[in-house]
Amino acid sequence: MLSILKQSNNGSSASGQPQNMEFSQTFSESTGVRERVQEEGQTSQLQQPPLDRRTNVHSFGNHSDAQSSPYLSARGNIANICWGSAEEGYSAYHADKYDENKNPNGIINFGTSENKLCFDLMSKRLTQSDMNVMEPPFLQYPDWKGHMFLREEVAKFLTYYCKAPAPLKAENVIVQNGCGSLFSSLATVLCEPGEAFLIPTPFYGGITQSVFLYGNVKLVYVYLDSQVTGTCTRPFQLTVEKLKKAFQDAQSEGVGIKDIYSLSELQEYLEFAKRHELHVIVDEIYMLSVFDESTIFHSVLEMERLPDPQRTHVMWGTTKDFAISGIRFGTLYTLNQDVASAVASLCYLHGVSGPIQHKIAQLLRDRDWINQVFLRANHERLKAAHTFVTDELKTLGLPFLNRNAGFFVWIDFRKYLRKGTFEEEMRLWRRFLSNKVLLCHGKGFECSEPGWFRIIFADKIQRLQLGQAQVRSLITTSTGPHLS
Amino acid sequence: MLSILKQSNNGSSASGQPQNMEFSQTFSESTGVRERVQEEGQTSQLQQPPLDRRTNVHSFGNHSDAQSSPYLSARGNIANICWGSAEEGYSAYHADKYDENKNPNGIINFGTSENKLCFDLMSKRLTQSDMNVMEPPFLQYPDWKGHMFLREEVAKFLTYYCKAPAPLKAENVIVQNGCGSLFSSLATVLCEPGEAFLIPTPFYGGITQSVFLYGNVKLVYVYLDSQVTGTCTRPFQLTVEKLKKAFQDAQSEGVGIKDIYSLSELQEYLEFAKRHELHVIVDEIYMLSVFDESTIFHSVLEMERLPDPQRTHVMWGTTKDFAISGIRFGTLYTLNQDVASAVASLCYLHGVSGPIQHKIAQLLRDRDWINQVFLRANHERLKAAHTFVTDELKTLGLPFLNRNAGFFVWIDFRKYLRKGTFEEEMRLWRRFLSNKVLLCHGKGFECSEPGWFRIIFADKIQRLQLGQAQVRSLITTSTGPHLS
Structure with a gap:
C-alpha cells in the first residue's frame, strides 16, 4: 500500500508542483497553513467536506456527456477535454x-x-560563461536517471538546504523534466490503474492530471477545515484522524488506496502511513520560497530516522524556488531501489536536455550566489x-x-x-x-x-x-x- | 481505427526513433530496405514468421515468472524488469x-x-553567441505545444527538407522532448488500453516500451522476409497483402488494431489504412542521414494529397539527423486538431526546456550552415x-x-x-x-x-x-x- 504526503510545514507555501498554466484555473490547489482571514474579523470558510462521501474519488473519468472525437480513444477524449477546458x-x-x-x-x-x-x-546567471558549455556527453544519450555530475550536485544541494543529518547520496537521486513528470511516473509504478491516492484539500490541482492522464490513478480527498474547531489548532490542519477516516471511507467503497498527501506533523503522518504500509510522497518544491524570516522550513530529509525509509519519496524542483518554470527540472530522492529502477525506465520519456543538466548543476553548486x-x-x-x-x-x-x-x-x-x-x-x-x-x-x-x-x-x-x-x-x- | 506507418524509403535507414541506450539491446529494430548479404554469396535469412500466430501480439506483459517487488504495482514491476534487463x-x-x-x-x-x-x-554551433540567450519567455511556462517561434521554424524546416507542395503550418506542429515521448502520447490518445499497433519487423524496439509502459498498447508484428520471393522484389519488402494478413489475424484473435508501421510504397499503405480507417504514424527521424548521394529521401509530406489527412501523423526529431541524442527534441505534424489537443494535454509531461527551444529554432533556421x-x-x-x-x-x-x-x-x-x-x-x-x-x-x-x-x-x-x-x-x- 502506498501514499503521498505533501510536506509544507508552518508558513511555507503548500502549493507544490510545477504549475501547468493551461490548467491552473481548472483544478484545486493547496492554500497552505496558518492562513487567516484579515479585515472585518471574518473567518475563512472554504467549506468542507461535501455531504456525499461517494463523490470523494476524483479524476477526469466522468465526461461522458461531453462531445467526443471519433479519432480518439476514451482516454484521448478526456485529454482533449482537459486541454479545451483550460x-x-x-x-x-x-x-x-x-x-x-x-x-x-x-x-x-x-x-x-x-x-x-x-x-x-x-537570465544573468544562466548566461555566464560557465553555463555556455557543450561537451560531447551533453549531446549523447545520458544515463536516463540523469548525468552523475548533476545527481551529485542535487545530493549536495539537498543535504545542505534540507539540513540532512548525513550526506545524501547521488545514487538515490533521479532527475526528470519537472515534478509533474515525477508524479506521473510514481503514480504508474506504485498504483494499479483505477487505484487512488489520498490527498488533503485544497491542493495543487495539476496533480490530478499528472497522476490520471497516463497512470489512470485517482485522488481521494482528505478535506481540511479552514475553521479552527475540535482538536485542530490551525486552519487547514491535517490530522491522523482525518487521514484515517478518508482511508477507511475509501476502503469501504472498494477503492484501493495508495496515497496520502499533506501538511505538517510529518512524523505522525509518516507513522500512520507506516502502519498501513502506505508510500509517502513528500513534495518540497517551495522550500526556498519562504520570504518571512521568522518562518523556518523543515524538510523530511532533516529527520534523524524516517519511520519507513523504503516507502518515503521526496521531490523538489527549480520551478518555484528559482523562478524558472520554463526550464523544466524536477528531482526525486528515494532509498527504494525498486521504485528508483521502475521510475528510471520511464525517465527517457521525461528526459532533461544535456546542456540543461549542466546549467542546473552549475546553478546548484553556486552556493554563494544562491x-x-x-x-x-x-x-x-x-x-x-x-x-x-x-x-x-x-x-x-x-x-x-x-x-x-x-x-x-x-x-x-x-x-x-x-x-x-x-x-x-x-x-x-x-x-x-x-x-x-x-x-x-x-x-x-x-x-x-x-x-x-x-x-x-x-x-x-x-x-x-x-x-x-x-x-x-x-x-x-x-x-x-x-x-x- | 488507427495505424502507424513507418516511412523509410529506398536507401534511407528504417530505424526511427530516439534510441534508448539502456534498452537498445533488448528490443528489435528495423534493418531497413535494400539490405543484402555481401561476401560468400549468402542470402540473408532473418527467418520469419514464427509458426504460432498467437504469439504475434507483443508487449512486456508476460513476466509473471520474474521476481516481483512488493513495493510496486504490476506495471511498476514490468518497468523495473525493463530497466534491469538492459x-x-x-x-x-x-x-x-x-x-x-x-x-x-x-x-x-x-x-x-x-x-x-x-x-x-x-558543440561549436550550439555555443555561438546567438545560442546563449536567456529571455524571460524561455524561463516562464510556455505554450505546452511549444513556443510559437519554434513551431514556426519547424514548419519552415519541414516544408523545405520534406519538399512540401505548400507551406506547412506552425499551428499543426507540436514539440516534445523526443519521439519516444510522441509515441507514448499518440499510443495513449489513439488507443484504448490493451489495443495494438500493427508494425512491420524488424523495427526499432524502443517503440515497444514507448507505447506500452504508460499506454498499455501492444504491437502486432507484420513479419517481412529478407529473402526475395513471390511478389517481393526487395528484401524486407512490406506489401499490402502482408499488412492485410496481420490485420485480419489480429482481428480474428480479438485484438483491436490501431496501427501499422512500415517502409516504402507509402501511397498503397496509406490507401490500405484509409480503407480500414487506421491512423498512420510516419516516423521520418533519419531523413537527413542518407549518406549515399544516389539515394533520394522522399517524405510523406511531399505528397500532393494525403489519402486520409486526418489520420496521418508525421514525426521527426534532431536526435539522429543532427547527432544530438542528448538534446531531447522531437516534433509531430498533424492536421487533426482533436489529436493535437489530446497530445497537447500530455505535453507538459514531455516539455522541452525554454533555452533548448531557442537553440533548436536557431539551428533549424540556419539553412546555410546545415x-x-x-x-x-x-x-x-x-x-x-x-x-x-x-x-x-x-x-x-x-x-x-x-x-x-x-x-x-x-x-x-x-x-x-x-x-x-x-x-x-x-x-x-x-x-x-x-x-x-x-x-x-x-x-x-x-x-x-x-x-x-x-x-x-x-x-x-x-x-x-x-x-x-x-x-x-x-x-x-x-x-x-x-x-x-
Missing part, C-alpha cells in the same frame, strides 16, 4: 497579453502561479510584492487569506456575488477578465464555497498596480452592491 | 568505458545507435566510417547486411556458433563483451535466427579500429571453428 481564460490572455510597450491595455495574468520577479537575476545574491533579492521582492497587494486589499476592504510564503493570496469576494452560486462566481470571473484581469476562481481549485479568487502577487509592482486598479475600478464603479 | 551490457560498459586517455583498455560501445562523428560541429557545413561533413564522415567497417568485414570474411544509410550494419556470425541457438548467441555476445566490445545481438531485436550482431559504425575511426581489432583477434585466435 482554454477560455488563457486563450483570451494569449490573444491579448499585456505588454508594457506593445500592448499596454492588454490582459494582466494573475492566474499563473509563477514567480516573475527574478528573471533579471536568473545565498548572497539570489535568495536575498528574491525574498525581498516577494515580501514587497506581498505587502503591496495585501495593503491594497485592506484599503479596498476585501478580506483575504494571508500567509508569508509562496506566490499567492486568496481573496474573499463572496459579498459581491448576487447569489452564493458557482454560476455567479463564474460571472464575476468573466467580468474581471473583460476588465483585463485574469484571476483563478475557487471552483477551479475545488473550493466548496463560491466567491473565492486567487491572485498571484509574485509579479512586478507596475503590473500589480495596473491589475489592482482594474479590480478597484470594478468594485468602486459598480452601481449596486453586487458585481456578478 | 543492465548487463551497459552496466559493464559504464563501469569500464573506453577513453582514449583515461581508460585506453576500456570497453568500446558499438551497441548504442548514435552518431558520434559530429560533436565538434554541433547545408554547407553540417550535412556535407556529416555525410562524408558517415560514408568514410561505413567504408572502413565494411572493408574490414570483407577482409575478415564476415558476411553482413549492407546499406548506405543510417548508423549500423548487421553482421552474420552464424558460422561461429557451435549450435544455432540463442544461448550460443548470448555466449558469443558475452565473449565479445569480455573482449571489450559491446555489440547488440539479434535476439535483443527480435531476430528469429541466432547469430546476427549489430555494429554501430557512426563512430571515430580510431575507436572503430580498436573495436574491430578485438573482433579480429577473437576470430583469428580461436582454437576451433566456433567462438561461442
Whole structure:
C-alpha cells in the first residue's frame, strides 16, 4: 500500500508542483497553513467536506456527456477535454497579453502561479560563461536517471538546504523534466490503474492530471477545515484522524488506496502511513520560497530516522524556488531501489536536455550566489510584492487569506456575488477578465464555497498596480452592491 | 481505427526513433530496405514468421515468472524488469568505458545507435553567441505545444527538407522532448488500453516500451522476409497483402488494431489504412542521414494529397539527423486538431526546456550552415566510417547486411556458433563483451535466427579500429571453428 504526503510545514507555501498554466484555473490547489482571514474579523470558510462521501474519488473519468472525437480513444477524449477546458481564460490572455510597450491595455495574468520577479537575476546567471558549455556527453544519450555530475550536485544541494543529518547520496537521486513528470511516473509504478491516492484539500490541482492522464490513478480527498474547531489548532490542519477516516471511507467503497498527501506533523503522518504500509510522497518544491524570516522550513530529509525509509519519496524542483518554470527540472530522492529502477525506465520519456543538466548543476553548486545574491533579492521582492497587494486589499476592504510564503493570496469576494452560486462566481470571473484581469476562481481549485479568487502577487509592482486598479475600478464603479 | 506507418524509403535507414541506450539491446529494430548479404554469396535469412500466430501480439506483459517487488504495482514491476534487463551490457560498459586517455583498455560501445562523428560541429554551433540567450519567455511556462517561434521554424524546416507542395503550418506542429515521448502520447490518445499497433519487423524496439509502459498498447508484428520471393522484389519488402494478413489475424484473435508501421510504397499503405480507417504514424527521424548521394529521401509530406489527412501523423526529431541524442527534441505534424489537443494535454509531461527551444529554432533556421557545413561533413564522415567497417568485414570474411544509410550494419556470425541457438548467441555476445566490445545481438531485436550482431559504425575511426581489432583477434585466435 502506498501514499503521498505533501510536506509544507508552518508558513511555507503548500502549493507544490510545477504549475501547468493551461490548467491552473481548472483544478484545486493547496492554500497552505496558518492562513487567516484579515479585515472585518471574518473567518475563512472554504467549506468542507461535501455531504456525499461517494463523490470523494476524483479524476477526469466522468465526461461522458461531453462531445467526443471519433479519432480518439476514451482516454484521448478526456485529454482533449482537459486541454479545451483550460482554454477560455488563457486563450483570451494569449490573444491579448499585456505588454508594457506593445500592448499596454492588454490582459494582466494573475492566474499563473509563477514567480516573475527574478528573471533579471536568473537570465544573468544562466548566461555566464560557465553555463555556455557543450561537451560531447551533453549531446549523447545520458544515463536516463540523469548525468552523475548533476545527481551529485542535487545530493549536495539537498543535504545542505534540507539540513540532512548525513550526506545524501547521488545514487538515490533521479532527475526528470519537472515534478509533474515525477508524479506521473510514481503514480504508474506504485498504483494499479483505477487505484487512488489520498490527498488533503485544497491542493495543487495539476496533480490530478499528472497522476490520471497516463497512470489512470485517482485522488481521494482528505478535506481540511479552514475553521479552527475540535482538536485542530490551525486552519487547514491535517490530522491522523482525518487521514484515517478518508482511508477507511475509501476502503469501504472498494477503492484501493495508495496515497496520502499533506501538511505538517510529518512524523505522525509518516507513522500512520507506516502502519498501513502506505508510500509517502513528500513534495518540497517551495522550500526556498519562504520570504518571512521568522518562518523556518523543515524538510523530511532533516529527520534523524524516517519511520519507513523504503516507502518515503521526496521531490523538489527549480520551478518555484528559482523562478524558472520554463526550464523544466524536477528531482526525486528515494532509498527504494525498486521504485528508483521502475521510475528510471520511464525517465527517457521525461528526459532533461544535456546542456540543461549542466546549467542546473552549475546553478546548484553556486552556493554563494544562491545565498548572497539570489535568495536575498528574491525574498525581498516577494515580501514587497506581498505587502503591496495585501495593503491594497485592506484599503479596498476585501478580506483575504494571508500567509508569508509562496506566490499567492486568496481573496474573499463572496459579498459581491448576487447569489452564493458557482454560476455567479463564474460571472464575476468573466467580468474581471473583460476588465483585463485574469484571476483563478475557487471552483477551479475545488473550493466548496463560491466567491473565492486567487491572485498571484509574485509579479512586478507596475503590473500589480495596473491589475489592482482594474479590480478597484470594478468594485468602486459598480452601481449596486453586487458585481456578478 | 488507427495505424502507424513507418516511412523509410529506398536507401534511407528504417530505424526511427530516439534510441534508448539502456534498452537498445533488448528490443528489435528495423534493418531497413535494400539490405543484402555481401561476401560468400549468402542470402540473408532473418527467418520469419514464427509458426504460432498467437504469439504475434507483443508487449512486456508476460513476466509473471520474474521476481516481483512488493513495493510496486504490476506495471511498476514490468518497468523495473525493463530497466534491469538492459543492465548487463551497459552496466559493464559504464563501469569500464573506453577513453582514449583515461581508460585506453576500456570497453568500446558499438551497441548504442548514435552518431558520434559530429560533436565538434554541433558543440561549436550550439555555443555561438546567438545560442546563449536567456529571455524571460524561455524561463516562464510556455505554450505546452511549444513556443510559437519554434513551431514556426519547424514548419519552415519541414516544408523545405520534406519538399512540401505548400507551406506547412506552425499551428499543426507540436514539440516534445523526443519521439519516444510522441509515441507514448499518440499510443495513449489513439488507443484504448490493451489495443495494438500493427508494425512491420524488424523495427526499432524502443517503440515497444514507448507505447506500452504508460499506454498499455501492444504491437502486432507484420513479419517481412529478407529473402526475395513471390511478389517481393526487395528484401524486407512490406506489401499490402502482408499488412492485410496481420490485420485480419489480429482481428480474428480479438485484438483491436490501431496501427501499422512500415517502409516504402507509402501511397498503397496509406490507401490500405484509409480503407480500414487506421491512423498512420510516419516516423521520418533519419531523413537527413542518407549518406549515399544516389539515394533520394522522399517524405510523406511531399505528397500532393494525403489519402486520409486526418489520420496521418508525421514525426521527426534532431536526435539522429543532427547527432544530438542528448538534446531531447522531437516534433509531430498533424492536421487533426482533436489529436493535437489530446497530445497537447500530455505535453507538459514531455516539455522541452525554454533555452533548448531557442537553440533548436536557431539551428533549424540556419539553412546555410546545415547545408554547407553540417550535412556535407556529416555525410562524408558517415560514408568514410561505413567504408572502413565494411572493408574490414570483407577482409575478415564476415558476411553482413549492407546499406548506405543510417548508423549500423548487421553482421552474420552464424558460422561461429557451435549450435544455432540463442544461448550460443548470448555466449558469443558475452565473449565479445569480455573482449571489450559491446555489440547488440539479434535476439535483443527480435531476430528469429541466432547469430546476427549489430555494429554501430557512426563512430571515430580510431575507436572503430580498436573495436574491430578485438573482433579480429577473437576470430583469428580461436582454437576451433566456433567462438561461442
